[in-house]
Each structure stands twice: as structure tokens, then as C-alpha cells.
Amino acid sequence: MTSKIKYCACATVMALVAMVSCNNDNCMGNSTGIPLAAFFNNDKKVTISNLTVYGIGAPNDSTIINNTNANQVYLPLRITQTSCQYVLNYNTEGIENDTLTFNYDIIPYFESRECGAMYNFKITSWEHTYNAIDSVRIPDPMITNSDVVTINIYMR
Amino acid sequence: MRTKRLYTIVACLMATLIAITAVAQEQQRKVTPVKPNTNKTLTPPKGTPEKIINEYLSGDTAQARAQERKDSLAKIYPHYPKLTEFSLGLNFGDLLMTAFGQKYTSVDLNATLNMWNRFQPVLVMGLGRAKDTPQDMNFTYTGKLSPYFKLGANYNFLFKNEPRYQLYAGARLGFSAFKYDITNVNIDNPYWGEYGNSYEMKGVSSTALWGEFLAGLKVGIAGNWSLGWEVKFHGIFKEKKNENGKPWYIPGYGTRNGNWAFGISLYYTIPLNHDRWPVKEEKGKNKQVKSNDQIAPPIR
Numbered sequence: 001m002t003s004k005i006k007y008c009a010c011a012t013v014m015a016l017v018a019m020v021s022c023n024n025d026n027c028m029g030n031s032t033g034i035p036l037a038a039f040f041n042n043d044k045k046v047t048i049s050n051l052t053v054y055g056i057g058a059p060n061d062s063t064i065i066n067n068t069n070a071n072q073v074y075l076p077l078r079i080t081q082t083s084c085q086y087v088l089n090y091n092t093e094g095i096e097n098d099t100l101t102f103n104y105d106i107i108p109y110f111e112s113r114e115c116g117a118m119y120n121f122k123i124t125s126w127e128h129t130y131n132a133i134d135s136v137r138i139p140d141p142m143i144t145n146s147d148v149v150t151i152n153i154y155m156r
Numbered sequence: 157m158r159t160k161r162l163y164t165i166v167a168c169l170m171a172t173l174i175a176i177t178a179v180a181q182e183q184q185r186k187v188t189p190v191k192p193n194t195n196k197t198l199t200p201p202k203g204t205p206e207k208i209i210n211e212y213l214s215g216d217t218a219q220a221r222a223q224e225r226k227d228s229l230a231k232i233y234p235h236y237p238k239l240t241e242f243s244l245g246l247n248f249g250d251l252l253m254t255a256f257g258q259k260y261t262s263v264d265l266n267a268t269l270n271m272w273n274r275f276q277p278v279l280v281m282g283l284g285r286a287k288d289t290p291q292d293m294n295f296t297y298t299g300k301l302s303p304y305f306k307l308g309a310n311y312n313f314l315f316k317n318e319p320r321y322q323l324y325a326g327a328r329l330g331f332s333a334f335k336y337d338i339t340n341v342n343i344d345n346p347y348w349g350e351y352g353n354s355y356e357m358k359g360v361s362s363t364a365l366w367g368e369f370l371a372g373l374k375v376g377i378a379g380n381w382s383l384g385w386e387v388k389f390h391g392i393f394k395e396k397k398n399e400n401g402k403p404w405y406i407p408g409y410g411t412r413n414g415n416w417a418f419g420i421s422l423y424y425t426i427p428l429n430h431d432r433w434p435v436k437e438e439k440g441k442n443k444q445v446k447s448n449d450q451i452a453p454p455i456r
Contacts, residue, residue: 018300026187032343032345054367055348056422057348058318058347058348059348059349060381061201061239062347064347066227068388076347076348077355078345078348078350079343079345079348080348084348087268087357107399108341108355108357108400109358109399109401110295110400110401110402110404110414111402112402112404112412113288113290113293113297113404113411113413116290116293116294117294117295117341117343117355117401118343119343126241137214
């Protein structure tokens with residue numbers, strides 16, 4: 001009888017240890033919904049030299065990237081307004097800056113215990129100037145925390 | 157003249173043939189004598205059921221031998237009745253885990269009908285809840301106390317043994333309709349200088365349908381009480397889509413990250429048709445399971 005109780009207690013403890021150890025605490029995406037814009041030319045991803053990107057109205061005129069070679073850039077959206085604008089400065093003589101404007105809905109979203117609560121965004125419309133940009137395509141207007149390209153910027 | 161000689165030869169040949177046949181018949185009788193023992197009375201061994209003895213006496217030997225074969229099989233495969241026992245179990249694994257810091261808990265009652273000590277339909281009904289404010293995270297998750305149900309069956313691999321000891325595999329289909337809150341959300345957007353943004357999602361309703369494969373062990377501990385351990389592999393089949401996210405905790409399923417779960421249950425078992433259970437008979441040191449009314453008579 002006592003040995004039976006020992007076996008039962010042992011099995012219970014082993015089960016508890018297994019239960020405690022079976023946890024997966026990794027967030028595989030970003031901590032909030034954020035669009036990732038990539039630059040294309042004739043459907044090929046291209047790198048833009050000496051590119052500076054900043055948001056109009058960002059505090060202290062802070063930049064997202066500054067005079068950097070980049071083939072893609074994160075464009076964080078505002079969470080207190082449903083529209084925001086970005087300037088793409090090519091730092092090249094003879095090429096004027098381009099401006100991108102996005103209008104969107106803000107959607108509160110709980111992704112997971114590991115990634116937390118965040119905002120997702122649904123792009124409703126967008127505009128841009130045509131200095132170096134040929135067109136902008138957004139295949140899926142839902143912007144989530146997934147680390148994938150969501151905005152395709154086609155250059156001239 | 158010739159004809160007379162031919163008749164003589166034929167007559168000699170026939171006489172020779174008759175003589176050979178007679179000798180052969182005489183030799184056969186000597187080689188295989190038939191003993192006239194048909195009137196000998198066979199005594200059945202002690203313990204032979206009267207029904208089988210009567211079948212032999214009535215001349216229905218085919219029936220008696222069929223019964224003998226059935227009985228010898230019953231020795232190897234003891235047959236439990238269709239309704240062998242009924243168990244009520246309390247799964248308290250999650251309750252124990254809350255003592256180790258688990259942020260969710262559930263408790264369920266399961267009813268198991270053991271049929272032939274092999275197939276076991278199972279019905280599970282329980283309640284689950286969750287509350288967690290993870291460190292370094294920006295929310296509080298509250299899973300409101302909600303019910304869940306599971307329906308399934310087990311197959312007991314130790315069906316030849318006593319039902320007190322079971323090793324089984326099974327499957328379940330689970331369902332839960334539940335609500336949860338996401339509160340104390342705090343989101344900062346450093347680039348745009350937007351700090352301290354907050355929102356709440358209260359009473360978000362959801363449903364989930366899932367499946368489980370499990371393996372379990374059940375051991376009698378005292379009287380009609382048993383303890384059981386289960387390891388489960390589960391996956392969500394279908395859940396209600398919600399624009400505002402997915403639930404972290406599903407009552408009866410657990411958290412959505414990971415496919416493995418465990419359960420510990422205390423069972424109380426009520427034996428059914430106990431008089432038809434195979435009885436355990438001890439022969440010296442060797443134990444042998446025999447049926448109550450099935451004793452194989454070695455009549456040949």
C-alpha cells in the first residue's frame with residue numbers, strides 16, 4: 001500500500017514538472033502593428049542610396065533613417081490620429097523629395113500573452129508625390145505585427 | 157484339347173487368388189484388432205458444469221465441445237459484462253498547478269462508462285478561468301469563469317486485467333463558449349512622441365472547438381478510489397474570428413501556445429454487474445483469471 005502511494009506521488013510530481021516546463025514564451029512578430037515599406041524597380045527590390053525618411057510632425061524633427069542606403073524601411077503610424085505623412089529625402093541633386101500620406105483605421109488588438117496588446121491598422125487610402133516614386137501598392141491593407149513587407153513603393 | 161488346358165489354368169489362377177485374399181484378410185485382422193470397449197463409462201472430471209455433462213449424456217457432443225472451446229478461450233480472454241463499471245472523476249491538475257504559480261485554472265467532472273472493460277465513453281463538464289498580468293507586458297488578461305464540455309472515448313489496453321488498473325488511449329472533442337477582458341493596456345509610440353495610450357476590451361466573447369488525443373494510466377488506490385494521469389496532444393479545429401484578437405486562454409483547452417497538456421484525476425468507481433465479472437482464482441503461487449460459470453471440462 002505504501003509503495004503504491006509512493007508511485008502515485010512520484011507520477012503526480014513528474015506530471016507537474018512536465019506541465020511547468022511546457023511553456024513557449026516567444027513573440028515571433030513586432031510588439032505592435034507597423035508597416036514595412038520596400039522599394040522596387042520593375043518588380044525587383046532595389047536599394048536607395050543616401051535615403052532619409054522622417055514623419056511630418058515628429059517631435060524634434062527626428063528621422064526614421066538618416067542618409068542611409070536602404071531597400072526597405074519601417075513607417076510607424078500615429079496612434080492618436082488616423083492619418084500621417086512621411087517625407088523621403090533622396091539627398092541627390094536634381095531629385096526632389098517625395099511625400100507619402102496614409103489614411104487608416106486604428107484597431108485595438110490582443111495578439112498573444114507573449115506579444116501583448118497593440119494596435120493594428122487598416123489602410124483606407126494613400127497618396128504620394130511623383131518625383132522619384134512611380135506608384136505605391138498595398139496588396140493587403142491590414143497592417144499587423146507580422147514582420148513582412150506590406151507597402152510596395154515602385155521607383156521611377 | 158487346348159480349351160481343356162485353358163480351363164485348367166484359369167481354375168488354378170482363381171484358386172490362387174482366393175487363397176491370397178483369404179491370407180491377406182487374416183493378416184489384417186491380426187494387425188488392427190478392434191477392442192470392444194464402447195460400453196466403458198467415462199467419468200467427467202470434478203468441477204465440470206452439469207450443463208456440459210448433460211450435453212454429453214444426451215449425445216450432443218458437438219455442442220459440448222463447442223462449449224469446451226468457448227470456455228478455454230474464456231480462460232485466455234476473460235469476458236467482462238457490457239456494463240462493467242461507472243466512474244466519476246475530478247480533474248484537479250490545473251488546481252494543483254495554481255499552487256505553482258500557473259495563472260489559469262480549470263476543474264472538471266468526468267463520467268466514464270466502462271464497457272466490456274475495453275471501450276469507455278467519456279463525458280466531461282468543467283469550468284475554467286484565468287487572470288494574468290505578465291511582468292514587462294502591457295495588459296491584464298481576465299478569462300471569465302466559463303463552462304466547457306468534452307465528449308469522447310477511451311480504449312483500455314489492459315482489458316484482460318482487473319479494471320482497477322488501466323492503461324488507455326483515447327480521443328476527445330471539446331467545446332467552450334467563453335468571455336474575456338483585456339484591461340490596463342498601455343501603449344507607447346516613441347517615434348511620434350505618443351505615450352501612455354490606453355484602451356480596454358471588455359466582455360469579448362469567443363467560442364472554440366478542439367480535439368485531443370490522450371494516453372492515460374488509472375490505478376486503484378483504496379476501495380473504489382483511483383488516481384489517474386493523462387497526457388494530451390490537442391489542437392484547435394475552429395474558433396470564432398474576432399477583429400480584436402485571439403483569446404490567450406480557452407477553458408478546458410488551456411493556453412493556445414503549445415499542443416501538450418496534462419491532467420490528474422481522482423476517480424470514484426461504482427462496479428456494475430459485479431456478479432458477472434470473471435473471478436480471480438489462486439492456484440498456489442500462480443494467479444489465474446476464470447469466469448464464474450465457465451470451467452473447461454477436459455472430456456475427450
